[in-house]
Structure formats: C-alpha cells, structure tokens
Amino acid sequence: MVEVPVAFAVSDWTAYATIGSTVIAVLAFVISIWTGWIQRQHNKLSVMPLPEIQLKDMNGYICVKLINNGTGPLIIKKLEVLHGKNVVGRALIDLMPPGGSEWSFFVYIVDDRSIAPNGEIILLELEYDPNDSVEQDFATLTRQALCTLCIDLSYKGIYGDTFPVYKKDLTWFCRLLKTFT
Structure with a gap:
C-alpha cells in the first residue's frame, strides 16, 4: 500500500x-x-415621455396645449405647424388672425424645451366673452385659422431615444363653423 x-x-x-x-x-x-x-x-x-396635444373649445375659451402624459421628461426637438404638407410656421400665434390683443396666453418657439411628467405647455389660449359679438367674431376667425392646421412634434426622452413624430390635426376646430372652405 x-x-x-x-x-x-x-x-x-x-x-x-x-x-x-x-x-x-x-x-x-x-x-x-x-x-x-x-x-x-x-x-x-x-421613464418614457408620452405627448398629447389637447384641444379645448368651449363657450368663451379656446386652447391648444402640449401635455406630457408619460412617466419621464419630454424634450422637444422641434415643433412645426403645417398647412397640408407644407410647413408654414413654428408657433401657432404667428398663424392667427390679426387683432388678437385678447390672447390670454401663447408661446412662441418651444424647441429645446422640456416638459416634466404630467406637465404642459400652453401653445395658445384665448378667453373671450361669448356675449360680445366682436370677441365672438374673433373667436370664429381663430377657429377658422386653427382648423386648417396640423402640428408635428419631434421629441426625445432623457436617454436620447428618438421617437416617431407625433402628429395632431386641428380640424376638430371646424365643428362649430357654419361654413368651411
């Protein structure tokens, strides 16, 4: 062994x-x-952003808001306003009828701004007296201008991920107009 x-x-x-x-x-x-x-x-x-363009048109109030319904910040790369397929502006206020000294609120170019989760940017807001015919006529002109437009939003999240372009057609504002051309 x-x-x-x-x-x-x-x-x-x-x-x-x-x-x-x-x-x-x-x-x-x-x-x-x-x-x-x-x-x-x-x-x-x-932490993904989820954009929504919210349209409001009530008696005495017209508003277009950009809202982030996501769980992460929304970083705006570019916002374009289109008429048909042509880019006609970068801010809604530039395309509104003249004489709008009654604007409650508006923003100009919003590129490179960010929106926190559940945050918003009011793009255009008009509060008017529905009993005043002059203000009512201006609200109608505003609806006519808005209903021919579309908004394209290019955006990204905090990780730099680019998302598909968010598009919102504003033809909804035509519903209260008697004649639309």
Whole structure:
C-alpha cells in the first residue's frame, strides 16, 4: 500500500477550491453585467415621455396645449405647424388672425424645451366673452385659422431615444363653423 503524503492531498484540494471560487467569481461578474443591462433597459422603458396635444373649445375659451402624459421628461426637438404638407410656421400665434390683443396666453418657439411628467405647455389660449359679438367674431376667425392646421412634434426622452413624430390635426376646430372652405 502506497501512502500519499498529506501535503500533496491538501494542495490538490486547495487547487480545486481556487478553481471553483474563480469560476463562481466569473459567473457572478457575468450575472452582474447582465443584471445591469436589464436594469438599464427597464429604466429606459420606465421613464418614457408620452405627448398629447389637447384641444379645448368651449363657450368663451379656446386652447391648444402640449401635455406630457408619460412617466419621464419630454424634450422637444422641434415643433412645426403645417398647412397640408407644407410647413408654414413654428408657433401657432404667428398663424392667427390679426387683432388678437385678447390672447390670454401663447408661446412662441418651444424647441429645446422640456416638459416634466404630467406637465404642459400652453401653445395658445384665448378667453373671450361669448356675449360680445366682436370677441365672438374673433373667436370664429381663430377657429377658422386653427382648423386648417396640423402640428408635428419631434421629441426625445432623457436617454436620447428618438421617437416617431407625433402628429395632431386641428380640424376638430371646424365643428362649430357654419361654413368651411
């Protein structure tokens, strides 16, 4: 019977333990990289902007708002106003009828601005007295101007992901006009 030296048997176990712990460490490293990648993907999906252009036309009130209904900031790259397929402006106020000293609120060019989740930018707002015929006529002219337009919004999220262009047709404002040409 051949006796195996104790030192030789211990060094074998030490080698096996070293190899095993190295394999476990490499496996843990790979899993942590994979988990980080999955977490980053989750974060991107969790903070997505979701634009909406909201139209309001009530008795005495006309409004066009850009709202972020998403869970992350919306960064406006470019907002264009179109008539048909032609870009006719960058701000709604430029395309409104003259004599609108009654404008309650409006913004000019909104490029490179951001909107927080559940935040909004009022693009155009008109409050008027529906019993005043002059103000009522101006509201009708405003509806006529708005109903021929369309808004294209190019935007991105905080991770720089570019989304498809959001389009909103403003023909909804035609519904109260007696004649539309």
